[in-house]
Amino acid sequence: MDLNNIMNELVKKHPGELEYHQAVREVLESIEEVVNENPQFESAGIIDRIIEPDRVLTFKVPWMDDEGNVHVNLGYRVQFNNAIGPYKGGLRFHPSVNLSILKFLGFDQIFKNALTTLPMGGGKGGSDFNPKGKSDTEIMRFCQAFMLELWRIIGPETDVPAGDIGVAGKEIGFLYGMYKKLQREHAGVLTGKGLGWGGSLIRPEATGFGTVYFAKEMLATKNETFEGKTVALSGFGNVAWGAALKVEEFGGKVVTLSGPDGYVYDPNGITGEKIEYMLELRATNMDIVAPYAEEFPEATFYEGKRPWEVKVDVALPCATQNEINEEDAKTLVANGCMCVAEGANMPSTPEAMHVFLNSKILFGPAKAVNAGGVATSGLEMTQNAMKLAWTREEVDAKLHQIMVDIHEACVKYGTQSDGYVDYVKGANVAGFMKVANAMLDNGII
Numbered sequence: 001m002d003l004n005n006i007m008n009e010l011v012k013k014h015p016g017e018l019e020y021h022q023a024v025r026e027v028l029e030s031i032e033e034v035v036n037e038n039p040q041f042e043s044a045g046i047i048d049r050i051i052e053p054d055r056v057l058t059f060k061v062p063w064m065d066d067e068g069n070v071h072v073n074l075g076y077r078v079q080f081n082n083a084i085g086p087y088k089g090g091l092r093f094h095p096s097v098n099l100s101i102l103k104f105l106g107f108d109q110i111f112k113n114a115l116t117t118l119p120m121g122g123g124k125g126g127s128d129f130n131p132k133g134k135s136d137t138e139i140m141r142f143c144q145a146f147m148l149e150l151w152r153i154i155g156p157e158t159d160v161p162a163g164d165i166g167v168a169g170k171e172i173g174f175l176y177g178m179y180k181k182l183q184r185e186h187a188g189v190l191t192g193k194g195l196g197w198g199g200s201l202i203r204p205e206a207t208g209f210g211t212v213y214f215a216k217e218m219l220a221t222k223n224e225t226f227e228g229k230t231v232a233l234s235g236f237g238n239v240a241w242g243a244a245l246k247v248e249e250f251g252g253k254v255v256t257l258s259g260p261d262g263y264v265y266d267p268n269g270i271t272g273e274k275i276e277y278m279l280e281l282r283a284t285n286m287d288i289v290a291p292y293a294e295e296f297p298e299a300t301f302y303e304g305k306r307p308w309e310v311k312v313d314v315a316l317p318c319a320t321q322n323e324i325n326e327e328d329a330k331t332l333v334a335n336g337c338m339c340v341a342e343g344a345n346m347p348s349t350p351e352a353m354h355v356f357l358n359s360k361i362l363f364g365p366a367k368a369v370n371a372g373g374v375a376t377s378g379l380e381m382t383q384n385a386m387k388l389a390w391t392r393e394e395v396d397a398k399l400h401q402i403m404v405d406i407h408e409a410c411v412k413y414g415t416q417s418d419g420y421v422d423y424v425k426g427a428n429v430a431g432f433m434k435v436a437n438a439m440l441d442n443g444i445i
């Protein structure tokens with residue numbers, strides 16, 4: 001496999017799509033060896049076929065705000081690969097959304113979903129719509145306008161969207177309502193649904209819980225636990241909230257959270273009612289964490305900064321892509337951080353990732369660490385198909401087991417000759433092998 005040639009061609013075909021190039025390069029670097037050992041992949045054109053999405057739908061989303069002004073946003077759905085199951089992946093509503101970001105997310109989703117052991121292909125979608133400061137009725141009208149286009153290409157056996165940044169229970173409710181009206185059927189087509197109409201228990205917490213379950217397995221390889229460890233968390237959204245709950249349960253102390261405005265350091269720990277306060281902060285739709293330090297005066301707010309300068313044992317980035325750069329990574333390592341587990345998608349730049357790997361600290365990449373969210377979406381699809389609902393304990397036990405199994409797969413494919421586990425390689429190779437073999441079985445399509 002000629003990695004540089006493949007990357008040059010990709011960059012030529014899709015100029016300027018930097019996040020997409022970044023995600024593809026990372027996977028290709030990891031799988032180069034297994035591809036060279038398995039010439040059948042090359043002769044079936046697996047690499048050329050896997051790095052391009054099956055199709056991309058882009059559409060305009062016109063909607064009217066509460067004052068009667070008309071706005072036009074862009075909508076997208078990237079159906080990347082359905083070798084092992086229907087396209088599956090979230091919808092992101094954030095002003096930074098563009099095709100490059102959705103293609104990176106859709107590409108990574110292929111391998112993440114393969115790691116879950118459940119039958120789900122990879123996809124992603126969203127819009128550059130900014131939910132910040134919007135009223136509920138504006139959000140409803142936007143979701144309805146978005147679904148007016150999206151519904152034609154999704155379905156429980158075709159493509160099953162879910163939430164991501166800016167899309168959670170409320171938005172899924174509005175999207176599902178419109179889908180149901182247009183399609184004239186109740187179907188398990190979106191995940192993250194409300195509990196009363198097909199949703200699964202634990203789905204809101206699942207990504208954060210899964211992140212901490214995975215980090216717990218990583219720590220266990222060094223005979224360590226969360227007990228007494230300090231933890232830096234970024235973000236204050238859905239994933240960060242779930243992670244904070246689970247770290248507390250496991251005896252760790254979360255000392256930071258962050259937003260686009262800066263980060264908060266709370267030496268007493270973000271516990272109990274303070275974790276629930278994160279939900280209140282999110283619900284204000286104002287995009288800021290500064291009010292935390294006013295509500296809890298023992299905390300300090302650091303404007304415009306990221307939490308990686310705080311001395312901690314464990315770092316759980318749970319906000320967004322490329323939020324840890326090389327400098328941040330060096331600071332974390334120098335301060336004795338022993339474990340970085342990515343709750344967000346691609347939060348470490350390639351340079352930061354290499355700092356972690358070269359320092360041989362425990363480093364868990366997003367597609368393994370945060371797979372608990374989509375895995376629980378898969379469990380929601382199963383419950384919908386069976387027309388049954390499992391208890392909280394049943395779903396949590398299944399989620400926990402899936403994270404243990406993903407960790408095992410990473411160790412199997414990522415253990416180096418010196419015993420160090422390269423989880424990046426492990427996750428990429430394990431996910432790739434499953435999808436590539438399915439593509440081989442299905443012929444050139």
Ligand code: NDP
Nearest residue numbers: 164165166207235236237238239287319320344345370373
């Ligand atoms: P939320 O919208 O609930 O929260 C996202 C958090 O990140 C918010 O604090 C948000 O602030 C912040 N954020 C977003 N963009 C930026 C930016 N450009 N700069 C700084 N901060 C930013 O999203 P989730 O918690 O659902 O998602 C967080 C991460 O986890 C994302 O990377 C997502 O892809 C990933 N993920 C989510 C899963 C899920 O099931 N929800 C599953 C697996 C991964 P603000 O909105 O104010 O900008």
Ligand code: 2IT
Nearest residue numbers: 089090162163164374377
């Ligand atoms: O990045 C992700 O894995 C998600 N946003 C969850 C996707 C899903 O389909 O549940």
